[in-house]
Amino acid sequence: MCATKKQSDSSTRLSFGGDVGLDPGCEAVHARxxxxxxSVVLAIVESVATVTDRDITALPPLFDVIDPEALTDLVAPSRKRPVEVCFLYDGCQVDVSSRGDVTVAALDR
Known part of the structure; x- marks a missing residue:
């Protein structure tokens, strides 16, 4: 299982056309x-942009670190068993679950 940070009760909801929330207590972003x-790729890119305080167009291509099509297939909600994929992207730990969850946390720099 990947190391993820739980969303606190004091999190703020941000709207990027999806369900994204910032957890200021642990500097993690939670998206659905x-x-x-x-929607998987968009949730990842928007969440990383929020954590790194950058525009999504300033981020490196996601396909530089992971195959987006393979990731989408792995975390498809139609899977019989839950799957969680973890990887590093632009200085962040990204956790994606077939339950429809994305958690992004900045790595200590």
Whole structure:
């Protein structure tokens, strides 16, 4: 299982066209995605942009670190057993679950 940070009660909801929340207590962002293949990638990129305080266009391509199509297939909600994928992207720990959850936390720099 990947190391994730839990969302605190004091988190702030941010709107990026999806369900994204900032957890100021542990500097993590929590997002949700649905069955749409593009929603996984969008949730990841928007969450990393929030954590790093950058525009999504300033981030390196996600495919430089992971195959987005393979990731989308791995975390498809239609899986019989839950799957969790963890990877590093632009100085952040990214955890993606087939339950529709994305958690992004900045690494200590």
């Amino acid at each position: 995605f649905d069955g749409d293949p593009n």
